[in-house]
Amino acid sequence: MANRYLHNVQGLFDTIAPNYDRMNNIISLGTHRHWRRQTMAQIQLAPTAQALDLCCGTGDWTIAIANDLQPTGEVIGLDFSAPMLKIAQQKVNQANVADRVWLRRGNAMHLPFHDNSFDLVTIGFGLRNLPDKPQALAEIYRVLKPGAQLVCLETSQPDQRLIKPVWQWYFTKVVPFFGRLFAHQYQEYSYLQETTRHFVSYRQLVGLFEQAGFQAVHYQRFNFGAAAAHFGTKPSLEDAHD
Template structure:
């Protein structure tokens, strides 16, 4: 099943890469960039930080992080979809960040890096799409330096009953219709909304952070619980 999910997700992201940024802005009502800014504000960034952005997709967070460091720092964006990475490559070139950012195609569950390599490891809107979220967190923990920080920005589920009902209606019915109407990709956007519904809640994700060995685990819910930022430190 895990292999099937990996194949399914890879196929989906290969297909939606050209429209992903447009649809992400529409679906999140333009808020996804502000969510990344909030997550970045929680990062213990130094000018020379060595950062890994896992499941970097079209590179928005990779670019934002690279803009916060100097030429002695570096951000590596990793994703398994070459189509998504092609979009990210264009952004890195557009913002002239070639010296501070690089891209690599790879598997989040088998990171191609030595232990204790990075000061900060991030993952934005990617953990719910990997075949095994716990294994991915273990790999992110492995490549962190002692004292390094792991940051996860992910969609989540509101808990207030009225807001939850509106959220269910929007993500369960409206988003797939937007995918069909705007980019003729209803099936793909049905999967993406289902992945949000089926992923662990914010408390369970915090427990997974503790489980892999992270300390000082902290979470911050945003937009009435529609998304959450989790952070932890490797001892």
């Protein structure tokens, strides 16, 4: 069941890849770039770090991480959509960071990396599309080095009484309409708004992080709660032995 679901979602992202960046700008009114900059500002990353950007899509966050690295550092961008990765590679080349970026096709729930490999793992707007979120978080925990951090930037759900109805109207009515108007892909963007509406709350996501073993879990909310960045740290070896 999970494999079939993942195959269907992969097909969806293959389809929307050519319009993905433009539609992100339209749907978020450009604010997704601000969310990522604000999130990046809170990440302490050594210039020689080994980083992994999961569900990297067209590579914006991968490139942002690469810009903070020296050539001796590396960021791997992993995604299951070949068309997304093709666009990402073009953007990596244009950004002149190909010497520290490796793009790879793969499944975020079954990572093809050794235990304790990365100083940082990021996942932006991808966790909600994975059928088994605890499995994905367990895999991220496995490949992180002790003391290293997971950073998840994701759409979220406002809980303010006056804001929530507006947010629900926007995602249920306006987002699919934009998909039809600007990309001729009503069904695809109808699905994406459903994943946004039905994703766990920011508080529930804290619980999923903690269940996976992450410590010092905290979050920052954006745009009255329309998005949230969650941070969690894999315990250091000293903490693990306490």
